[in-house]
Amino acid sequence: MRARDLTVVLFVITIIVMLIIPLPDIILSILILINITLSLIVILVAMNTSEPLEFSILPSLLLLLTLFRLGLNVSTTRSILGTGSAGNVVETFGTFVIGGNPLVGFVVFVILIIIQFLVITKGSERVSEVGARFTLDAMPGKQMSIDADLNAGLINEQQAKQRREKIEREADFYGAMDGASKFVKGDAIAGIIIVMINIIFGLIIGMLQQGMSFNEALNTYMQLTVGDGLVSQIPALLISTATGIIVTRAVSEGNLSTDVTGQLLQYPKLLYVAGITIFLLGVFTPIQFVLTTIVALILIGGGFLLERPSKVEPVNEAEIEEEETTEDMRSQENVVDLISMDPIEFEFGYALIPLVDASQGGDLMDRIVMIRRQLAIELGLVIPVVRIRDNIQLQPNAYQLKIKGNEVATGELLLDHFLAMTGGLDSDELDGVDTTEPAFGLPAKWITEEMKDDAELNGYTVVDPPSVVATHITEVIKKHAHQLLGRQETKQLIDHLKESYPILVEEVTPDVLSVGDVQKVLGKLLREQVSIRNLPVIFETLADFGKMTNDTELLGEYARQALAPQITKQYTMGKHQLKVITVAGEVEQTIAEHVQQTEHGNYLALDPEKQQRIIHAVKEQIEKISLLEEHPIILCSPTIRMYMKQLLDRFFPHIIVLSYNELEPNLDVQSAGVVNII
Incomplete structure (x- = not known):
């Protein structure tokens, strides 16, 4: 143990x-000095934190x-x-505060209790409660904001993950602070009760057991009780103040000292106005003129000193930014980032641009978030983040979609128009701009x-x-989903499945099939628009047949046959x-x-004439x-x-x-034609 x-x-x-x-005096x-020291450290740390999560241990502390205490x-x-x-510390605090008058000392102690209980502790408790409620209510909006920034390319996956974790930690922290503030409140109440017990039973013990007079017992036990209360409640007051500082910290760029001096001054x-006001108080009221003049001069002098830095020649921020950019471009990390795709x-x-600019009513980013969720449900694949950017090399109304750097789709939009699809009707009946x-x-x-x-x-x-571009993006991603499934993505799917089906995963990988083999099987399914969401059934099939063939x-x-209910439902609607x-x-x-079998797999070796005859028959x-x-x-x-699919893919890719x-056995299959080459 460390x-x-x-x-x-x-x-x-x-x-x-x-x-x-019982402990010696x-x-x-x-221990009392340690208690005071710890409370001082806590309030100093609270004052020097930039945000509450930097002191996340505070609820437990x-x-x-x-x-x-x-x-x-x-x-x-x-x-x-x-x-x-x-002990000496308690007696010293009691003697110093009472000053020979037990009643004065008791009054001071009661005031201290009231300040802590009614002002600081009660306020901190309320702020903690409201902060916890507002933090939980704001979580969905913050999550959507992170998703929007992620889809816009403003942040990467790692940064998005860190932001989500921070949001979760904030919710946990404020929830814990809401509960921990009750400890502080209970401590204040316990302090009052303990003081009353010490005074009452101190008088009883002093007078009945030790034969003291009332005044002697009152002086003795009141002094010790007040001293004990002070050495206990002063640290408690510091801790309550630290709690209040932490839970009241909102938007901040520095610690408490920096923010107070930076914003207050x-x-x-x-400060000139405040100084003149104090000076006039000394002139027109009985307050000592010398005292008000000194305070006024300090305020006016402080204002003069604070204004001096503003006269310094401003730094050219553009030059600094250019130097920083040049330095960043020279760094190895940024060079590596340039080759990422x-x-x-x-x-x-x-x-x-108005299509994606939220300030102009653009909601494409929100639509892409919904597209990723929709495709995750339909395909069973977590679609990567769609990086959105403008390109001045494109025509003003044009757009293009790239998969792993390769252009796979293009289109044009007229933002001030609507797209009317004919649906088989005569398109000449409607005036507009012809398009597809x-x-x-x-x-x-249009x-x-x-x-x-x-x-x-x-x-x-x-x-x-x-809606036009959102539908286009959806269909293009569906078509190229198999290209988005690499070994890394496959490993993530396997790890997710392993959480619920550990034995099934262990039976398939890595002994029977490698991650690459599983990726090829899943990619084959996605290539023909078969969802891989039902991974347990797919892995059951791989476990059954993976030992017989690779x-x-x-x-x-085999996996397609195991997914027969899903495929039947997909095409019968x-x-x-x-x-x-x-x-x-x-x-x-x-x-x-004409199927040729090799050690690397089977393939169709059909002569061109027969291929053409089959293709022509299919076309008819x-x-x-x-x-x-x-x-x-x-x-x-x-x-x-x-x-058959391999043969037709080159000529009829969508068939x-x-x-x-x-197909399920109870399905009514009706033949609408026969492919025959006779």
Whole structure:
């Protein structure tokens, strides 16, 4: 055990000893001086902290110091009533304050108690209660502010984590201070009761047991009681003041001394006014003229001295900033920062600044926060922070989205217009600027606000520009979600799963599959828009089949089959039937016969002529089912599903390919066409 830890343990043991064992007067005097010293240290530390969290141990310290003072009260009371003595320190305080008059000393002590109990302690208790309530109420707003700064790129993940931790610590601190202030209040009440006990029973013991007269007993025990009360209540008063200082600290840039002198004396000319006022009091009132003149001269002289620094030539802040920037750019840390790449970047032209500027009503940052939460629920993947910045190289109304530094989507917005999507209607019926809806590629028009109502009455879907770009961002991130899942992100998902399913995770990784293998399986699912939120089911599948094969493509197929209820619900949208395009047996047999098996995995080796025939057949069926306004879904056997998807991916990247094992048995599957090459 370290020396500091041992000191605290000995301190607590000393408190217990004081409560049980009578102590000699010299030991009591030493402990009383320690009590006064500790209270002085506490109030000095409270005055020199810049913010309350720098003294976060104060609630626990209040409990220990309060218990220490109560232990001293028990020991001194035992000595006063038992031996008529409580050490040199108590006697000195009593003699010094009373000055030969016990009644005066008692009055002074009562005033001290009233100041502590009714003014400082009661005020600190109320401020602690309100501070705790307001801190808890402000937590959601502070969290949203951190998320907005994070999405805007003003802070990084580490800084956001530190700010969140600070908010949590503030809530815990003010909650603890609310409770700890009750200790201080109870200590003040206990001090009053102990004094009354010492006086009453001191008189009884002195007169009945020791044969003293009333005046003699009153002088003896009143002196010791007042001295004991002073050496106990003065440290208590200092601790109460320190508590009040800490809980009343609000927005601050320095310690209490710096803030008081800096803010109270920030207007030197006001000292001239105060000095002249004091001088006039000496002239027109009976107050001593010499005394008021000295005070007035001090105030006027102080104002003159405080004004002198303002005449110093100001420093060129621009030059300092430029020097600091140059120095920062030379540092190795900033050079390393330049090569880092954001996972997701949203850049826009200067005309779209109102889209993200909250002062101009822009709410894109808040929308992106909601997009990240929505995708976390839909995909089971924590989407990285979207770094938002303006780019003067883009057209004023243009924007672009980058994934790991590569441009993956672009678009244009007219902020003073609305986007009207035709929905299959004749677009010429509506006047506007022809365009294409960026997320789904639908024909659309930019229309003015005056035309919005007419467009809606004619069956158009009308959306505002922020909704257009938010939908585009959502769809692009969904499409490229597999690129955002790296080994680090996979490890975080595994660690999160391990908290609830430790045995399941241990059975899969790292012995059976590495983190990289798990990442490939999850990436394969995300590539085809299959949510990985149900990680326990995926890991159950990997635990069952991971020992039989290390082919991640094949393991991904097994995982898809295990997620059959989820996939069925995803494409039926709550209905009990599904229209699909089936694959003829001859086509399935042709594909199966041309699967090549290697030690690095299996792949489809089909000659170009047969590939073209299959692709042409699929194209015909897609065109037919599109006339029925149905989304094309290819249904085939489990053995060729992934090869069919690989074949069609280059020509029909958005087409869905399912296997029979990925659909629930009670689903009504209706064939809307057959892929046949005969």
